[in-house]
Structure formats: C-alpha cells, structure tokens
Amino acid sequence: MPTKLENEIKKFYEGKGIMITSFDDYQKEAKKTAIYPDEFKITYPALGLASEAGEVAGKVKKILRDTPKEIKTLGDLEKTNQGEMQLKNLAAEIGDVLWYCAVLAEDCGITLSHIANQNIAKLQSRKLRGVLQGSGDTR
Numbered sequence: 155m156p157t158k159l160e161n162e163i164k165k166f167y168e169g170k171g172i173m174i175t176s177f178d179d180y181q182k183e184a185k186k187t188a189i190y191p192d193e194f195k196i197t198y199p200a201l202g203l204a205s206e207a208g209e210v211a212g213k214v215k216k217i218l219r220d221t222p223k224e225i226k227t228l229g230d231l232e233k234t235n236q237g238e239m240q241l242k243n244l245a246a247e248i249g250d251v252l253w254y255c256a257v258l259a260e261d262c263g264i265t266l267s268h269i270a271n272q273n274i275a276k277l278q279s280r281k282l283r284g285v286l287q288g289s290g291d292t293r
C-alpha cells in the first residue's frame with residue numbers, strides 16, 4: 155500500500171504530465187538535463203553523486219536529531235508536519251542521487267536498467283548462498 159508521501163508525489167507528477175515508469179526512460183530524461191563539458195564526463199557525475207549522497211546523509215541525520223522520541227515509525231513521522239516536510243526533502247535528495255547515477259551510467263555507456271538488473275541478480279545470488287551479510291565485493 156502506497157504511503158501518503160508516495161500518493162502526494164504521484165498526484166504532483168501526474169498533474170504535470172510526467173510519469174516515468176522505467177529506469178531507461180528516466181535515464182533518457184536525465185541525459186536531457188545533463189549540461190557539462192565533455193571533458194568532465196564520468197568525473198562530473200561521479201563527484202556529484204558523492205556530494206548528493208552526503209546531502210542524503212545530512213537529511214537523515216536531521217530527521218534523527220529532530221524527531222521526538224515518541225515517534226517510533228515512519229507512518230507516525232509522516233503524520234507530523236515537520237516529519238512530512240523532512241521526508242519530502244529526503245525524497246528530493248534521493249532523486250538527486252538517482253539523477254547522478256543515471257548520468258554517470260550514461261557516460262559509461264551502460265543503461266540504468268542493466269545496472270539495476272545486474273545489482274539485483276548479485277544480491278539474489280548472495281541471498282541464495284547465505285552471504286548477504288558480511289563483506290567483500292566479490293562474495
């Protein structure tokens with residue numbers, strides 16, 4: 155069941171005539187807004203990705219800092235005015251991370267759907283082999 159925030163976001167974008175339904179459609183749209191010199195391909199989005207990941211961490215930090223102890227679930231947080239705004243701001247930063255992922259993948263000549271499928275296949279394999287927890291890129 156979609157959350158209140160998901161429903162609001164869906165309504166907002168439907169009102170603007172935007173509805174991205176696949177990673178590759180998103181990547182095509184992201185590419186249209188990627189404006190930086192060719193000599194900075196890969197470097198620019200890689201640095202932007204690191205920067206935006208930091209912004210996500212900052213938003214989560216502030217949610218943890220500012221959320222009253224009585225609020226124990228995401229659903230409870232979403233019901234408060236401050237929590238609702240914090241989650242919207244966090245969603246926007248996650249979107250910025252997604253944009254840099256899409257553009258970085260584009261600069262590497264790889265589709266976002268390929269990356270998504272490859273990542274899920276890796277995680278499913280690890281789950282089947284009982285090595286989801288632990289460390290090591292090649293486990």
Ligand SMILES: [Mg+2]
Nearest residue numbers: 206209247250
């Ligand atoms: Mg940002």
